[in-house]
Amino acid sequence: MSLREQYIALMTILRKEVRRYLRIWTQTLLPSAITMSLYFVIFGTLIGSRIGDMGGFTYMQFVVPGLIMMAIVTNSYSNVVSSFFGSKFNNSIEELLVSPTPNYIILMGHVLGGVSRGLLVAVIVTGVSLFFTDLTIHNLSLVVLVVLMTSVLFALAGFINAVFANSFDDISIVPTFVLTPLIYLGGVFYSMDLLPEFWANVSKLNPLVYVVNAFRYGVLGVSDVSLPFALGMIGFFTVLAYGYSMYLLNTGTRLRQ
Template sequence: MSLREQYIALMTLLRKEIRRFLRIWPQTLLPSAITMSLYFVIFGSLIGSRIGEMGGFRYMEFVVPGLIMMAIVTNSYSNVVSSFFGSKFNHSVEELLVSPTPNYVILLGFLLGGIARGLLVAIIVTAVSLFFTRLPIYNIGIVMLVVLFTSTLFALAGFINGVYANNFDDISIIPTFVLTPLTYLGGVFYSLDLLPEFWANVSKLNPLVYVVNAFRYGVLGVSDVNVTFAFAMIAVFTVLLFFYSMHLLSSGKRLRQ
């Protein structure tokens, strides 16, 4: 395939992915807006007003970046895992496998779909958050980079989950039992400074801590971890997962007999 044909194939897949999540918006876009609004009301306004400041900011301001990042992580992940597993389940993935579309274009198409949903949900949640608090942007470049890297990283993780999944239970196990606990323990609602030293160090083994803090640094200018190190970790894991995903596609694991 020429580069132009590959670009056409990529745009076709991306268009299809975006159409898919827009078509089922009550399942893909609305839940995050509602859930995050509840978080803003309960944790930000009702409880937050009694907590006072955290990390030098009002509690509402402190939690908003983490909540936006939480929405990006869950949406980019679940978009790819459900779309890819769905196409495996109904065998429509064969439309791609029999075509001359290269594997990296197939992977990029699904990733861009996940990134697009992550970004759209981030915009919706950010817009909702503005009803509750102001959102100072400390460094827009860092904000954009973290959003891009994080949505890519979790879209890749969703893709790998989709390849290995054998049934619909398998695509909800990781989000429910791994992603959600890690997100809640990833410093979305509190600063690691509040934890005893031992638990603060244990928390630093949680990759979500780096994602949340890097984003919070971009928005508020404060972070519990070294931001450069956080970027390095996100970049390293993104590259590793990308090559592992490519290996899965090339070997045809769970896709070709």
């Protein structure tokens, strides 16, 4: 395929992905807006007012970056895992597999679909947060970089989950039993300084800690971990996930017989 043809194939996959989540926006976009509004009301306003400052900011200001990042992570992941597994389940993935579209375009198209949904939800959640607090951005380019890297990483993770999933149960196990606990324990609601030394060290094994802190640094200018190290870890996991996804596609694991 020429580069132009590959670009057309990429845009076709992306357009299909965007149409899919816009068509079912009540399942894909609305829940994040509602859930995050509840988080803002309960943790930010009701409970947060009794917690007081954290890291030099009001509790509401402290949790907003983490909650936005939580929405990006879950939406990037969910979009790819449900869309790609759905295509596997109804065999429509064969439309792509029999076509000359290269594997990396197939992967990129689905990842971009997940990223676009992550970004759209981030904009929605950020908009909702403005009803509860003022948001100033410490470093806009860092915010954009972290958002893009994170959504790509978790879109790739969703892809890997979809490849191995055999049933719809399998696509909810990882988000429920792995992703959600990692997010909650990744410093969305608290600073690592509050943890005993042992648990603070254990937390450093959680990749979400780096994601949340890098983003929080971009928004507030504070972080529990070193920023270059956090960016390095996100980049490392992204390269790893991309390499493994391509390996799965090139070997046809769970896709070709």
